[in-house]
Amino acid sequence: MARPTPLSGFPEWLPDGRVVEQHVLEVLRHTFELHGFAGIETRAVEPLDQLLRKGETSKEVYVLRRLQDEDGDQARGDQRPDKQLGLHFDLTVPFARYVLENAGRLAFPFKRYQIQKVWRGERPQDGRFREFVQADIDVVGAGELPYHYEVELPLVMAEALGALRDVGVPEVRILVNNRKVAEGFYRGLGLDDVEGVLRQVDKLDKIGPDAVAELLQAEQGATPEQAKACLELAGISGADTGVIDRVRALAGSYGAGTDLLETGLAELGALVEAAARRAPGVVVADLKIARGLDYYTGSVYETVLVGHEQLGSICSGGRYDTLASDGKNTYPGVGLSIGVSRLVSRLLSAGLVTATRGVPTAVLVAVADEEHRAQSDAVAAALRSRGIPVDVAPAAAKFGKQIKFADRRGIPFVWFPGQAGEDDVVGPDQVKDIRSGEQKDADASVWTPPEQDLRPRVVPAGE
Amino acid sequence: MARPTPLSGFPEWLPDGRVVEQHVLEVLRHTFELHGFAGIETRAVEPLDQLLRKGETSKEVYVLRRLQDEDGDQARGDQRPDKQLGLHFDLTVPFARYVLENAGRLAFPFKRYQIQKVWRGERPQDGRFREFVQADIDVVGAGELPYHYEVELPLVMAEALGALRDVGVPEVRILVNNRKVAEGFYRGLGLDDVEGVLRQVDKLDKIGPDAVAELLQAEQGATPEQAKACLELAGISGADTGVIDRVRALAGSYGAGTDLLETGLAELGALVEAAARRAPGVVVADLKIARGLDYYTGSVYETVLVGHEQLGSICSGGRYDTLASDGKNTYPGVGLSIGVSRLVSRLLSAGLVTATRGVPTAVLVAVADEEHRAQSDAVAAALRSRGIPVDVAPAAAKFGKQIKFADRRGIPFVWFPGQAGEDDVVGPDQVKDIRSGEQKDADASVWTPPEQDLRPRVVPAGE
Numbered sequence: 013m014a015r016p017t018p019l020s021g022f023p024e025w026l027p028d029g030r031v032v033e034q035h036v037l038e039v040l041r042h043t044f045e046l047h048g049f050a051g052i053e054t055r056a057v058e059p060l061d062q063l064l065r066k067g068e069t070s071k072e073v074y075v076l077r078r079l080q081d082e083d084g085d086q087a088r089g090d091q092r093p094d095k096q097l098g099l100h101f102d103l104t105v106p107f108a109r110y111v112l113e114n115a116g117r118l119a120f121p122f123k124r125y126q127i128q129k130v131w132r133g134e135r136p137q138d139g140r141f142r143e144f145v146q147a148d149i150d151v152v153g154a155g156e157l158p159y160h161y162e163v164e165l166p167l168v169m170a171e172a173l174g175a176l177r178d179v180g181v182p183e184v185r186i187l188v189n190n191r192k193v194a195e196g197f198y199r200g201l202g203l204d205d206v207e208g209v210l211r212q213v214d215k216l217d218k219i220g221p222d223a224v225a226e227l228l229q230a231e232q233g234a235t236p237e238q239a240k241a242c243l244e245l246a247g248i249s250g251a252d253t254g255v256i257d258r259v260r261a262l263a264g265s266y267g268a269g270t271d272l273l274e275t276g277l278a279e280l281g282a283l284v285e286a287a288a289r290r291a292p293g294v295v296v297a298d299l300k301i302a303r304g305l306d307y308y309t310g311s312v313y314e315t316v317l318v319g320h321e322q323l324g325s326i327c328s329g330g331r332y333d334t335l336a337s338d339g340k341n342t343y344p345g346v347g348l349s350i351g352v353s354r355l356v357s358r359l360l361s362a363g364l365v366t367a368t369r370g371v372p373t374a375v376l377v378a379v380a381d382e383e384h385r386a387q388s389d390a391v392a393a394a395l396r397s398r399g400i401p402v403d404v405a406p407a408a409a410k411f412g413k414q415i416k417f418a419d420r421r422g423i424p425f426v427w428f429p430g431q432a433g434e435d436d437v438v439g440p441d442q443v444k445d446i447r448s449g450e451q452k453d454a455d456a457s458v459w460t461p462p463e464q465d466l467r468p469r470v471v472p473a474g475e
Numbered sequence: 476m477a478r479p480t481p482l483s484g485f486p487e488w489l490p491d492g493r494v495v496e497q498h499v500l501e502v503l504r505h506t507f508e509l510h511g512f513a514g515i516e517t518r519a520v521e522p523l524d525q526l527l528r529k530g531e532t533s534k535e536v537y538v539l540r541r542l543q544d545e546d547g548d549q550a551r552g553d554q555r556p557d558k559q560l561g562l563h564f565d566l567t568v569p570f571a572r573y574v575l576e577n578a579g580r581l582a583f584p585f586k587r588y589q590i591q592k593v594w595r596g597e598r599p600q601d602g603r604f605r606e607f608v609q610a611d612i613d614v615v616g617a618g619e620l621p622y623h624y625e626v627e628l629p630l631v632m633a634e635a636l637g638a639l640r641d642v643g644v645p646e647v648r649i650l651v652n653n654r655k656v657a658e659g660f661y662r663g664l665g666l667d668d669v670e671g672v673l674r675q676v677d678k679l680d681k682i683g684p685d686a687v688a689e690l691l692q693a694e695q696g697a698t699p700e701q702a703k704a705c706l707e708l709a710g711i712s713g714a715d716t717g718v719i720d721r722v723r724a725l726a727g728s729y730g731a732g733t734d735l736l737e738t739g740l741a742e743l744g745a746l747v748e749a750a751a752r753r754a755p756g757v758v759v760a761d762l763k764i765a766r767g768l769d770y771y772t773g774s775v776y777e778t779v780l781v782g783h784e785q786l787g788s789i790c791s792g793g794r795y796d797t798l799a800s801d802g803k804n805t806y807p808g809v810g811l812s813i814g815v816s817r818l819v820s821r822l823l824s825a826g827l828v829t830a831t832r833g834v835p836t837a838v839l840v841a842v843a844d845e846e847h848r849a850q851s852d853a854v855a856a857a858l859r860s861r862g863i864p865v866d867v868a869p870a871a872a873k874f875g876k877q878i879k880f881a882d883r884r885g886i887p888f889v890w891f892p893g894q895a896g897e898d899d900v901v902g903p904d905q906v907k908d909i910r911s912g913e914q915k916d917a918d919a920s921v922w923t924p925p926e927q928d929l930r931p932r933v934v935p936a937g938e
Contacts, residue, residue, distance in 0.1 A: 048866030
């Protein structure tokens, strides 16, 4: 095979990049578990008809076909959407299906985290991949779900992302809004195509306010005054409950107050207030946050990396009431999803975060000659039995070459078994810190590397 | 949506099953890292032409198609195998591609582990899935790879699987053979279609010796005497180097000794000898092990769970010399792959292993009334800050109901904030072990659950 080239949109990391990604995933998982979320995985595929329930995403779905079916099953009618399988494009739709499928065996409210790859056949660009890892948390109730979870879930994400600050991940800002506020306000204005209006407002960052105002008039039949009011609402943001008063005042000035608006404002206010207390400075109410997906019914969330806002949201989600329903029972939920690949890709490409080495190995055991390999293996086994990651030199090359082997990989210590002494004299084992050059006698049954050298660490780049 | 049903061949676990799977994966990963293997992930897709290089597997490949391409790109010729993408069916082919793609940025010999899902469009049956998790280790060299890795890699797997014994995973037996032995012997007999003979011998367990003898004669043109010799070779097995002598004697009796056979026997003997020393009783030379894949060139391995032999191999692999080659450079390797889903599925379905609970949560903090939820949240935060997984009751129901919430999930402790006392009297916090009923005063800044209750544990079922 000729030397292969990368596939655009399908990111892969070198071993040291994978160390960074693994660290991010472990910190996320640890935080999720501290908050009582149970880990699950779902299969990568769903029936195509389920994936297509959300019209907007259909163009992104990858459909699967068994190669051997080419002239077989497919021709015989297996093209029906309920028989075909597609790769999931998020973890929310599969989770909703999992909940319905296992409802009788789960305890509600059910809190789960899920860290898996998803696939979208979009055009690849900076921060947008065709295959990427998401880390989701959701809680779903049976029949009902108390509002307080809409406050707690973004705070869990704030804590998870905050726990990555010390390895060099920038500060995050979680932008929150509430669908009831938007819907109540639009309906109060007399605009009843709420989803249509949201879809236009969602384009604000991309095309600017003038173009959105035009679209609102052209597509949603808004008057110039209604369009202006929508843009004014979208212009409101702030980290304290003063935001609530400003929305209320704006609605009043247009005579657009509704009960739904008041419900939404009470919820949004409670979220902003709790967040200001529990994670000061992290959560900001931003009334232009719309979220494209139409299944959200309450709080919605987006998250930016401070200083990297143009990357787009790295953690989004919201409250949904009708996503998981089997007709008889409904399982309302709220959740957020971190775009791990988008985050890690930026951490690596912007040189924000680095791994101290790309191998787990703390010690390389040298081999004096192939006849004594078994002794090096025994040293390695003794060190490993105490949890120290060890490799044994691949060949009994000159010691300088073996040290270079360690150096190339960032392995900090090289161990010389005593049996490796010249003239076959059995001396004590020695271990060399190849960074300082310091070499001293050591006993494989007790020697331990300094804690910071035991495993690769993830640190701010340049540290 | 109607209540969905499982998709045959696409296994999913309930949360407590996932705890078992996670534990298995963590033990494997820990062992691999102790031995200096670096973790990588590759994308799930490869160009179809790369996946089809091994003819045997082509019928199993899932091909991807972007839904929006239906009448677009595909019709314009994107059906070419080098443009189409398929899901990988193992982790060896993607790893070989990763090595070639990144050869200039990797240090050789390169040891990596890789734990990911793979997909095969086979007919699902017990232990055979269409989507499953594999855990692979491989080491590849640039140009050359010393034989000792063929000894070490199965021993790493023996250690990894052995580390699972104490949670209830049965003993394993690693069956080893060497392609050079088989090839040398067959050629010595005068049978030159070595791959053909191997393919027939590989059917021994399925169709029995008589049928294999017939096939050898009908398909490979063997004489009855040659067929008999092949079956006699396949009948040899044993855990010590006596096996080597028996093969040599058999070859001698047929006048089938060759240099290649001797090379293979020396390798196989070294493996059996080292294994008997380093992992007594685990490795058995079994001359009938053939492995279907034709890229193996030296040692080959299969692994059975003792008492569950009919499940088939749960960990297989071998030495390959030409899998990764860009024409100019070749990267010979050796590796093994654990079928994690097959193993976990058996552990769960046979009731061998169980998790003490399906949630990470060690403590449920009760909520006396919604006005005091913030105090329960504060208790939870204090406990979490010391690494204790905590959940807060979803609603301020009667305490009996909140205790039942914990009980249903296997959460061992329920915490009652002092503020929850009757008549709003602020007493000390109390924590109740709901298994024993014992309840005592506790301080959220210092109290810690017993180590064995901190996280869900994986234990032999029935313990």
